Amino acid sequence: MSVVTYTLENEIGIIRLNNPPVNALSLALRSGLEEAINNAQDDASKALVILCEGRTFIAGADITEFGKPPMEPSLPAVIATLEQSNKPIVAAIHGTALGGGFEVALGCHYRVALSSAKVGLPEVKLGLLPGAGGTQRTPRLAGVEAALELMTSGNPISSQKAHALNLIDEVVDTDLEAAAIAFAQRLITDQAPLKRIRDINIDPASAPKELFDGYRKTLARRARGQIAPQNIIACVEAAVNLPMDEGLAKERQLFAECLTSPQSAAMRHMFFAEREAAKVKGLPKETPLRPVNSVGIIGGGTMGGGIAMNFANAGIPVTLLEINDEALQRGLGIIEKNYAISAKKGKLSDAQMQQCLSLVQGSTDYQDLAEVDLVIEAVFENLDIKKDVFTKLDAVCKPGAILATNTSYQDVDQIAAATQRPQDVIGLHFFSPANVMKLLEIVRGEKTADDVIATAMQMAKTIKKVPVLARVCYGFIGNRMLQPYFRESQLLLIEGSTPEKIDSVMENFGMAMGPIAVSDLAGIDIGYKARQGLSAEQKGPAKTHCVSDALVEMGRLGQKSGAGFYTYDPETRARQSDPLVMELVEAQAKAQGIERREISDEEHLNRMTFGLINEGAKILEEGIAQRPGDIDVVYIYGYGYPVSRGGPMHYADSVGLKKIYDTICQYREQYGEVFWQPSALLKQLAEENKTFAQWAQENA
Ligand code: 3HC
Numbered sequence: 001m002s003v004v005t006y007t008l009e010n011e012i013g014i015i016r017l018n019n020p021p022v023n024a025l026s027l028a029l030r031s032g033l034e035e036a037i038n039n040a041q042d043d044a045s046k047a048l049v050i051l052c053e054g055r056t057f058i059a060g061a062d063i064t065e066f067g068k069p070p071m072e073p074s075l076p077a078v079i080a081t082l083e084q085s086n087k088p089i090v091a092a093i094h095g096t097a098l099g100g101g102f103e104v105a106l107g108c109h110y111r112v113a114l115s116s117a118k119v120g121l122p123e124v125k126l127g128l129l130p131g132a133g134g135t136q137r138t139p140r141l142a143g144v145e146a147a148l149e150l151m152t153s154g155n156p157i158s159s160q161k162a163h164a165l166n167l168i169d170e171v172v173d174t175d176l177e178a179a180a181i182a183f184a185q186r187l188i189t190d191q192a193p194l195k196r197i198r199d200i201n202i203d204p205a206s207a208p209k210e211l212f213d214g215y216r217k218t219l220a221r222r223a224r225g226q227i228a229p230q231n232i233i234a235c236v237e238a239a240v241n242l243p244m245d246e247g248l249a250k251e252r253q254l255f256a257e258c259l260t261s262p263q264s265a266a267m268r269h270m271f272f273a274e275r276e277a278a279k280v281k282g283l284p285k286e287t288p289l290r291p292v293n294s295v296g297i298i299g300g301g302t303m304g305g306g307i308a309m310n311f312a313n314a315g316i317p318v319t320l321l322e323i324n325d326e327a328l329q330r331g332l333g334i335i336e337k338n339y340a341i342s343a344k345k346g347k348l349s350d351a352q353m354q355q356c357l358s359l360v361q362g363s364t365d366y367q368d369l370a371e372v373d374l375v376i377e378a379v380f381e382n383l384d385i386k387k388d389v390f391t392k393l394d395a396v397c398k399p400g401a402i403l404a405t406n407t408s409y410q411d412v413d414q415i416a417a418a419t420q421r422p423q424d425v426i427g428l429h430f431f432s433p434a435n436v437m438k439l440l441e442i443v444r445g446e447k448t449a450d451d452v453i454a455t456a457m458q459m460a461k462t463i464k465k466v467p468v469l470a471r472v473c474y475g476f477i478g479n480r481m482l483q484p485y486f487r488e489s490q491l492l493l494i495e496g497s498t499p500e501k502i503d504s505v506m507e508n509f510g511m512a513m514g515p516i517a518v519s520d521l522a523g524i525d526i527g528y529k530a531r532q533g534l535s536a537e538q539k540g541p542a543k544t545h546c547v548s549d550a551l552v553e554m555g556r557l558g559q560k561s562g563a564g565f566y567t568y569d570p571e572t573r574a575r576q577s578d579p580l581v582m583e584l585v586e587a588q589a590k591a592q593g594i595e596r597r598e599i600s601d602e603e604h605l606n607r608m609t610f611g612l613i614n615e616g617a618k619i620l621e622e623g624i625a626q627r628p629g630d631i632d633v634v635y636i637y638g639y640g641y642p643v644s645r646g647g648p649m650h651y652a653d654s655v656g657l658k659k660i661y662d663t664i665c666q667y668r669e670q671y672g673e674v675f676w677q678p679s680a681l682l683k684q685l686a687e688e689n690k691t692f693a694q695w696a697q698e699n700a
């Protein structure tokens with residue numbers, strides 16, 4: 001079937017696009033569209049309407065074509081054909097008109113949209129800029145500031161907002177096709193002019209230099225090291241200062257610079273990795289789902305409260321169970337406070353807040369969980385307590401209810417074994433703050449049933465999380481990989497570095513926060529307490545934790561006590577260096593017989609990032625994660641890893657696995673096998689000169 005069809009009805013030429021699933025602008029669609037417009041120039045039509053079949057208007061360029069040789073006609077050429085048409089063209093928008101899709105609409109002379117539709121220029125999220133005239137046409141219609149906001153955030157806006165910004169001419173509630181045709185008929189009757197956006201000039205006074213400088217500065221901070229946002233600003237500046245064709249040429253040049261950058265390759269990898277992660281190997285698409293219409297949560301502490309909010313936000317009633325009434329009131333109070341903060345920030349209305357709060361009921365009686373579809377346990381991180389909770393759940397919950405644990409490290413199989421229904425038990429590992437963080441690690445136990453896994457993956461979408469499936473091991477994917485990363489940060493510190501140096505190396509790499517600052521944020525006492533029950537052998541060499549232990553014993557637990565590796569301003573929470581800490585580090589190094597030395601930035605970066613990668617490779621070879629891309633999704637959405645690096649495994653591919661393997665072998669010689677044991681998979685791929693991406697394709 002053709003992706004573009006054309007019919008002529010009552011002087012109106014209707015061009016229908018049908019390229020499932022999202023009408024991406026593949027070569028076939030571009031050629032078909034161009035041909036249809038050209039042919040219509042000489043027929044009896046007096047106006048044209050572009051309509052899309054399926055769930056959406058055009059969702060953008062075909063991302064799978066990027067990185068391959070370009071194929072004519074290019075999208076800018078097709079849009080030029082549209083704009084130059086001697087008959088008015090109306091774009092009829094439903095679903096989402098995104099990126100190149102919205103640029104097609106801007107190349108038309110008029111735009112009609114359904115009220116439920118959204119439009120946007122999300123290219124920046126792929127490390128790109130709108131490269132088919134979007135940077136030149138959007139500011140001409142919507143003004144410079146609105147255009148900058150739309151393109152540098154990449155967030156879509158409603159058709160109503162787009163209407164208010166002149167980007168849409170008419171918004172209708174129903175029957176888009178009829179409305180767009182009626183609009184075109186009015187154009188014919190009124191002999192309306194061809195409204196070409198290129199003919200609009202931007203008043204330079206509306207875009208002072210300070211406006212651009214302000215955006216440059218903000219984005220340098222918000223999107224550290226990213227090329228695309230800065231290039232977008234340069235394009236909009238060109239839209240103000242240069243004639244249309246020169247602005248378009250500038251856009252083309254800067255688009256090409258983005259497209260060929262490793263940043264865009266990384267971000268495009270993430271686009272597909274995120275969608276791939278939602279798929280479970282070996283699980284048929286038609287696996288039946290269990291209903292999740294009510295949820296019980298056990299433990300209303302840091303995690304339980306946030307988890308409850310996710311479900312209430314999705315309109316699903318929650319029963320929050322606590323150990324006693326006092327703990328329950330505390331938990332409910334925190335939820336109320338969090339909602340009040342969101343309402344104050346304008347993120348939800350008072351009515352929405354009340355609606356959400358009405359969906360959260362408290363309880364101290366397990367009987368109140370008898371009928372819920374899903375229970376999520378978020379009590380203290382202690383295996384015996386968790387087993388006790390699951391024994392009680394087994395006794396009261398209805399058959400078929402899904403019983404989940406939010407444990408960070410405990411063995412999901414042992415927890416499942418506390419019940420008579422291990423097939424219904426699964427790990428749902430949320431990240432803190434649970435109402436904000438997008439990642440959800442879903443941990444399948446040995447006996448977890450397929451439909452429980454499928455339901456959990458679907459449920460994640462309902463509560464707007466990004467799910468990644470893992471198998472059981474200590475720390476699952478994310479926290480297990482953190483161990484060598486934090487270990488190396490501590491070793492670098494005692495061998496010669498400083499907290500500031502370690503954090504700045506990782507923050508310059510793009511991490512949201514360096515590992516030392518993260519330790520302070522999470523609380524240094526957590527690791528300290530976890531080590532208490534361990535033997536000397538289990539604890540590992542003292543030099544990896546002697547500084548942390550000494551800090552905890554001094555009462556410096558991290559941010560929560562006002563001081564850890566850094567001190568913290570009580571009001572702004574800004575971190576400050578503390579000379580006392582370096583005195584402590586030097587004393588501990590002496591006690592450990594370590595002669596401190598100068599360590600290069602490169603060694604800092606490689607020891608920390610290669611530590612993560614090596615553990616990631618072990619996780620793959622053990623089958624804990626399904627694919628390298630899944631690990632990347634975990635790190636981008638759960639640990640502040642820079643999206644422009646594409647996650648640790650994509651970064652590994654960009655560095656080269658042979659270089660990483662050789663460096664790890666060298667570290668093994670230098671620092672000992674106790675710290676560095678190269679993964680067998682890494683060794684194999686290095687020897688075969690392959691990437692993780694190639695390995696993933698071969699094992700799809
Ligand atoms: N190109 C190729 N494939 C695409 C695509 C695109 N632009 N957009 C979506 N797909 C694919 C997805 O990979 C997925 O494939 P799969 O089923 O094999 O996993 C399938 O279409 C469905 O996508 P989603 O699962 O994301 O479906 P949703 O309904 O949840 O979301 C959407 C639909 C909002 C359109 C979302 O897919 C999306 O945001 N797409 C990307 C939009 C975008 O970034 N456009 C800009 C592209 S860059 C560009 O246009 C450059 C230009 O300026 C020159």
Ligand code: NAI
Nearest residue numbers: 299300301302303322323327378379380381407408430432
């Ligand atoms: P928390 O200490 O803040 O809250 C635990 C709550 O559980 C307390 O309110 C306590 O009263 C309640 N509780 C304890 N025993 C109970 C029982 N038998 N029945 C009912 N309620 C009980 O702990 P937090 O941080 O919320 O952690 C909970 C779980 O989530 C742990 O397993 C932890 O490993 C995991 N987790 C924690 C993360 C974090 O950053 N805090 C991140 C991801 C997972």
